[in-house]
Amino acid sequence: MAIIRTMRMRILIHALLVATTTAQALPSDVPKDHWAAQAVAEVVARGWLQGYPGGQFRGEVTLDRYQLATTLARVLAESPLPVREAEVRFKDVKPDHWALPGIRRMVGEGLVEGFPDGTYRGGAGLTRYQLALVLDRLTQNLGIGTPAKVLRPEDLPGGHWAEAAVLRMVALEVLPLGSDGRFRGAEPVNRYQMARALWRIAQLIPGPKGAPQAAPEIPIAPPLARPTQEPVVKVDGSQNVAPPEGAALGQISRVPLPEGWAEAPLEQSLTHLGQAHKAGQVWATLQHQGQRAIALLRLAEAPSLEAFFPVDRAVMAASEGWAWLEGGQGLLYLDPKTQKTRLYGPIGQSQAKEALPPVFAAGAVPGALGGVALDESRNYLALINGKPLCLPDCDRAARSPVLRLVLLSLNPDGLFAEYAYFLDAPSSQVVGLAWPKPRLLLVHEHDGAKSRIYSVDLNQADDLAFTEWDTPEAGLELRPQVRPLPKKLVLEVPLENPRGLALPGPAELVVVQRGLLRLSLEKPLW
Known part of the structure; x- marks a missing residue:
């Protein structure tokens, strides 16, 4: 999230999940099919959260402690609880401050407190941990019981100061x-x-x-599978760690394979490698006799398949259920629970859910790999073409060194920014993308003889989303006049035909080249 807050994005929100409609009027900037539309309409109608001048809600604005106090004071004013206020004096809250009445009510109810130095720090933004603690106290004051069934978050540390509150807020949805x-x-x-x-x-x-009602789930991209344990992966220089020659998927797989795949040699079936978010695991795309699949591959002395999902589309590159389709004009999401797929396309095309920049509706270069990578928070997806878009002139575009990197937000779906990425030479091609850490986005270039791995800085480039450049006529790929993403060389190595990029650890890279090729770095990346 820190990256996105500092990137000077121009934002467009296209909600990709259909939410329940409501009879109340919505603020002008909240789409009817937004995942929070019903909630926004109801709390605005009650006056709990108020809009901005011009009829906007500005849902992406971060909530601070001043706004929390005034909001919950309005909620309590409609509750059956007796009014309990505390006479408070905080060094950083003036007697005539607009939020002081709400602060008094919050302190009186035991919902918020000041800091040991006598300050309230009302301008500080709230985290989900802090909000859980406040809302847990509120629900207990309101007499709302906790369900017996409690689901523990995977990322909640044992003994955390907000542990009990988080568990109750999750159980109550x-x-x-x-x-x-x-x-x-x-x-x-x-x-x-x-x-x-x-x-x-x-x-x-x-x-x-x-009466409790089922709440809609906040859309966050899930992983396809979860590891049962962390393997030990040896880092021993550049070597081929694919299974022995002739080994088939069926011989190394821990999951059932459909008919036709059991005899497929792994080293011949691998087409691309995606980012790993757990040590020793990578995402892979596979092709065998015209069939395509996405798989989770565990690296060890001999790799094994942890999860295997056949798909009926030409998948180019994949990362945690998100697949960039051949030609670069579509994005496929595979739901591991239902085994159903969801297709995302360029904004303005009705045959798929709209998410991608309109310029991707035409001109993608067939056969160009590029890459797709999910950041560590699983909130943002990065997409990059392998070659410049064929716009507006394919012959001239082939001589351009400029690619478009797109960042797509998954929470809520549809927010994106677009950036210019410069190749070393027009003949080079991007063959992989990895995003192992929030501030470490890596791009794998290949010029036909050498691979070069670069880290790029997302904070120091022009944002192209919804500007004059986002049209075929602008010719960004032909006349680059914007500040590109700064990049730094991480590794250069001679390779014949590599594809993909994954980082199982801070000092190790893995790519596809006649199987899996593991490369060691002299200096760890983190």
């Missing part, structure tokens, strides 16, 4: 988990999330209108 089982407590809370939490509490308040 006031602050639901993402579908990958994570709570993400250190992330900031925005107005959409606050609206969703208050809407849920309103459903839970005891009484005729307080």
Whole structure:
């Protein structure tokens, strides 16, 4: 999240998940099919969260402690609880401050406290951990019981100061988990999330209108499979760690393979490698006799397949269920629970859910690999073409060194920014992308003889989203006039025909070249 907050994005939100519609009027900047639309409409109608001048809600704005106090004071004003206020004096809150009445009510209810130095720090943004603690106290004051069944978030440390509050808020679905089982407590809370939490509490308040109702899940991209244990992966220089010659997928797989795949040699079936978020695991795309699949591959002395998902489309590159389709004009998401797929396409095309920049609707170069990578938080997806888009002139575009890197937000879906990435030479091609750490996005270039791995700085480039460059006529690939992403060389090595990029560890790279090729770095990346 820190990257996205510092990137000077111009934002467009296209909600890709259909939410329940509501009869209340929505603020002008909240789409009817937004995942929080019903919650926003109801809390705005109640006056709990107020809009901005011009009728906007600005749901992405981070909530601070001043806004929390005034918001919850409005909620309590409609509750059956007696008014309890405390006479407070904080060094950083003036007697005539607009939030002081709300702060008094919050302190009186025991929902918030000051800091040991006598300050309130009202301008500080809230995290999900902090909000869980406050809302847990609120629900207990309101007499809302906790369900017996409690689901523990995968990323909640044992003994954490907010552990009990998080478990109760998750059980009540006031602050639901993402579908990958994570709570993400250190992330900031925005107005959409606050609206969703208050809407849920309103459903839970005891009484005729307080019967608990199922809450919609906040859309966060889930992983396809979860490892049972962390393997030990040896780092021993550049060597081929593919299984012995002739080994088939069926011989190394821990999962059932469909007919036709059991005899497929792994080293011949691998077409691309995606980022690994767990030590010793990588995502791979496979092809065999016209069939395509996405797989989770565990690296050890001999690799094994942890998960295997056949797909009916020409998959080019994949990372944790997200697959970049051949030609670069579509994005496929595979839901591991239902085994169903969801297709995303360029904005303006109705045959798929809209997410990608409109310029991708035409001109992608067939056969160009590029890459797709999910960041460590699993909130942002990076996509890059292998070659410049064939716009508006294919012959001239082939001589261009400029590629487009797209960052797509998955929470909520549809927010994206676009950047210019410069190849070393027009003949070079991007064959892989990895995003192992929030501030470490890596790009794998190949010029036909050598591979070069670069790290790029997302904070120091022009944002191209929804500017004059986002049209075929602009000819970004032909007349680069924007500040490109700064990049730094990490590794240069002679390779024949490599594809993909993954980092199982801070000092190790893995690519596809007649199987799996493991490369060691002289200096760890983190």
